[in-house]
Amino acid sequence: EVFALEDPTRRQMTISRPIGVVASLTPWNFPVSIQARKLAPALAAGCSVVARPSEKAPIAVSELFRALVDAGVPDGVVNMIYGPASEQSYALIEHPSLRAISFTGSTPVGSSLMRLASERILRCALELGGDAPFIIFADADLDAAIEGLFIAKFRNNGQSCIAANRVFVEREVFDEVVDRIAERTSSLRVGDPMSGQPIDIGPLIDQTRVRDVSGMVSEALSKGATFIGDPPIIPDGPNYIRPGFLKDVPMDCRLARDEVFGPVAGVFPFDSELAAIRMANDTEMGLAGYAYSRDSSRIFRIAEGLNVGILGLNHPLPSVAYAPMGGVKRSGLGREGAHLGLEEFMETTYLSIGVS
Numbered sequence: 001e002v003f004a005l006e007d008p009t010r011r012q013m014t015i016s017r018p019i020g021v022v023a024s025l026t027p028w029n030f031p032v033s034i035q036a037r038k039l040a041p042a043l044a045a046g047c048s049v050v051a052r053p054s055e056k057a058p059i060a061v062s063e064l065f066r067a068l069v070d071a072g073v074p075d076g077v078v079n080m081i082y083g084p085a086s087e088q089s090y091a092l093i094e095h096p097s098l099r100a101i102s103f104t105g106s107t108p109v110g111s112s113l114m115r116l117a118s119e120r121i122l123r124c125a126l127e128l129g130g131d132a133p134f135i136i137f138a139d140a141d142l143d144a145a146i147e148g149l150f151i152a153k154f155r156n157n158g159q160s161c162i163a164a165n166r167v168f169v170e171r172e173v174f175d176e177v178v179d180r181i182a183e184r185t186s187s188l189r190v191g192d193p194m195s196g197q198p199i200d201i202g203p204l205i206d207q208t209r210v211r212d213v214s215g216m217v218s219e220a221l222s223k224g225a226t227f228i229g230d231p232p233i234i235p236d237g238p239n240y241i242r243p244g245f246l247k248d249v250p251m252d253c254r255l256a257r258d259e260v261f262g263p264v265a266g267v268f269p270f271d272s273e274l275a276a277i278r279m280a281n282d283t284e285m286g287l288a289g290y291a292y293s294r295d296s297s298r299i300f301r302i303a304e305g306l307n308v309g310i311l312g313l314n315h316p317l318p319s320v321a322y323a324p325m326g327g328v329k330r331s332g333l334g335r336e337g338a339h340l341g342l343e344e345f346m347e348t349t350y351l352s353i354g355v356s
Helices: 031-045 058-070 085-094 107-118 142-158 171-185 207-222 273-281 296-305 338-343
Strands: 010-018 021-025 049-052 078-080 098-104 123-127 132-136 164-170 244-247 264-270 288-292 310-313 346-354
Touching: 021 031, 021 085, 031 049, 031 058, 031 098, 031 338, 049 085, 058 078, 085 098, 085 107, 098 107, 107 123, 132 142, 132 273, 142 164, 142 171, 142 264, 142 288, 164 171, 164 273, 171 244, 171 264, 207 244, 207 264, 264 273, 273 296, 296 310
Parallel strands: 021 049, 021 098, 049 078, 098 123, 132 164, 132 288, 164 264, 244 264, 288 310
Antiparallel strands: 010 346
16 A cells, blocks of 8 residues: 655555464364365465364365365465364464464354463454344245245254344244244255255254254243244254244243354244344344345345344345455454455555655
8 A cells, every 4th residue: 555645755655464374273164165264365465374173074174285285385384283172272372483363163262262362462363153133024025035044044054153043023924934934844854964865954063062952942942932833854863953943932041142053043023123133233242144125225224233244135145255254242353255354364564765
């Protein structure tokens, strides 16, 4: 960037340079795409990268790194380590050569990493947990809204930080939406995605996920919530759970307050646009949100009113590599993608040059 001149004896500008060695710490749910979203801008900025994939999904990332080496990336520029997440991550943070951390994962872990990084004043780019609202107004195209809801909720079995987590439906169409959800939920195909058969929902990653999601559902059911519609056929297997939506969920339940990270969500009525915005923003998180309405003015009011970093408006798949992705509040710091993602891995130097 070159600045307008106030002093004819100087030229003033900035230059950008790589920040240095970057730690890329990624989760298991989208192992290749998330790692690639960090690697590409870091390498483009001129940085070397040390990656630590999740111990639950290391093989896919190793193939990505094999491809980079085969493509001719010089030795030492891209590096991958395996091992327990906490031990490896903390060892990286303490290494004197490290200058930046790019982490995708839970808010508690991101907060812990940020505290450790603060001791060395390391730059942190953090994409953390979400609690995405999905708002359906009475004037929405309900066919598109229901289709979008099922995509936004059940993509990757609900194991996505931008998955629809709380569904808010305008009371005027609440019963109709519930009926449509019931009909569609009962026909979901649950099973092994490697079976060769058409499958909508597969197993969760492990028993820890199953216990956590099942615990949220059990608490809500014990307080008066009910599943919407009949259950689909659930195959035998340790990591399958009943997918679907619940109504009459008390607002003090974890299902109404916390990130679910599974194929379950609560459905709640609202009476006005302001009420929908208030309910959607009533969370510590602010990663993604969704809204469906035919009113273009309302769409822009929602865009300005929802306190999130990513919005899908009349569209359920906002995440693309060429757009900036990231959250607000306790959902993270910084952005991935577009020029903002590149800037996370660059330092800026201001030059003031005397000329005769």
